[in-house]
Amino acid sequence: MAESFFSPCPRGLETVLADELRALGARAADVVPGGVSWQGDWAACYRANLESRIATRVMWRIAGGRYRSEEDIYRIAYAPTWAKWFTPEDTIRIYVTARRSPLKSLEFITLRVKDAVCDHFRTVAGRRPSVDTANPAIRIHAFLSADTVTLYLDTSGEPLYKRGFKPQAVEAPLKENLAAGILRLTGWQPGETLVDPMCGSGTFLIEAAQIALDIAPGLGRRFGFEQFRHFEHASWAAVKRAAEGRRQPPRPLPIHGSDIVGEWLRRARLNLESAGLARCVTLERADLLEREPPAAEGVMVANPPYGVRLGEEEELAAFYPRLGDALKRRWGGWRCYFFSGDPALPKLIGLKASRRTPLFNGALECRLLEYRMVAGSNRPRREAQDGGAPPAA
Structure with missing residues (x-):
């Protein structure tokens, strides 16, 4: 029925x-x-x-x-x-x-x-x-x-974005279900290289690893329907058994995370360990403006900081043009996605977004901005044989 x-x-x-x-x-x-x-x-x-x-x-x-x-x-x-x-x-x-x-x-x-x-x-x-x-x-x-x-x-009890494994009791910039939805909107597929260069506590990384290994997000928790008097134990056991049967064991995946802040990287590592996914993801401390891509092509996804304190807006206004320059210089061949509630980002990054998807992070209206970096188009050309300098990119 x-x-x-x-x-x-x-x-x-x-x-x-x-x-x-x-x-x-x-x-x-x-x-x-x-x-x-x-x-x-x-x-x-x-x-x-x-x-x-x-x-x-x-x-x-x-x-x-x-x-x-x-x-x-x-x-x-x-x-x-x-x-x-x-x-x-x-x-x-x-x-x-x-x-x-x-x-x-x-x-x-x-x-x-x-x-x-x-x-x-x-x-x-x-x-x-x-x-x-x-x-x-x-x-x-x-x-x-x-x-x-x-x-x-x-029927859920605790919200479903509470996956049941994160030990770091910190307020994440975005919930797990919003991160999973953003990954879906990027078109990323398991096996494709993924990088979160501002990984924070690792939400994008954990969601991507679970998707790649076909791990049902609720396997580590309980649900409200288990309290109902008409709870169908046999039906639930069959559903859970089928999901557990598809679950793949942890293995190294082409998923990479980095952050310039060592404390956030430590939290990401602890959260990955708690989820049993530590060996699946490569972590490193790095500045997005300086780091090199781990592959010739792939998907970058990031939730950049959003200025809320005095002085942060000025810092970000200086950061965005440098971010655009770094993408042009190093990330040709990549699809780059930035989830932000800061209207200054698309204005100052110096790149034309190929897609802008409206999303809400709680009550905050945001955009998922897509930048397709064409391989080779923004790299300096070789000097001409007459010794002249290449034109500016």
Whole structure:
């Protein structure tokens, strides 16, 4: 029997996610702003949680209706048979998001949804679940449009970009699912040389290595659906067994990372070790402006720093023209991609982007800029036989 699901993702990656979900068995995948609605059985739900590299969550649609007031939302939230899916012993948390809703207080709506769920359990079981905002067993999402509310049970638990292995508790510049989506947009394929010359904590490197070895991103973690009373253990075991059977053992890959900051390189190395991928990636401390490419052609992908402190904007304004010069001088034959929220980068780099893809890093509007460096076209020509100097590049 087909169930209805919704998978949010970083904005700008909706079409890429739809293609990925279809490949994982989703049916009727429909792109909407911020994600993809789709249908499938529970095996497809389990597979999407385990193998999607781009989805943030997989949410199961359980109810919905039209509303005019908070009391309408209470009535809609009271109606589902919550006790079929979890017990009063399971802790809960309610999440509410809204777009163009006339209701003013999301906090009050959250309270009314919580009251409805708890009142339902008091009626059918004589006791109610407790709220746990830190580590709930069950996550319930309510989405409000201008006049409708839709309720979902979260089948993922922790967001899917939490792959379950990074030990370095630092706020990464971009989430793992955004990095995976950017890799997809570059057209990089396993076996093709990949370089991240500003690798930071190694997010692009880890995602690329997992793709190259066909390692499902969720193999190291647990999921919210494992808490459901109707959890299909045998179906989940089969999905997980199939993914584990495709997983390739670690081996050296043509994936390279570098950074000018030694501390970030140390973090990248620790994160690769935690993921069991240390031998797959070559790391070195290097300045992008000076380093040489590891192959005649390939894909470069980087998330350059974005100036937020006093003085950084001036430093970056001086850096971008030098970056463009380094690409012309050394990286002929490469497809180079820069993900940035800094509008100064495309203006100052001195190169014409062949493609600009709008993406969002959280609430920050960014661009993925593609520069195709034609081999030989920007290299100084040999001096003429009369001894004259070559023309400037």
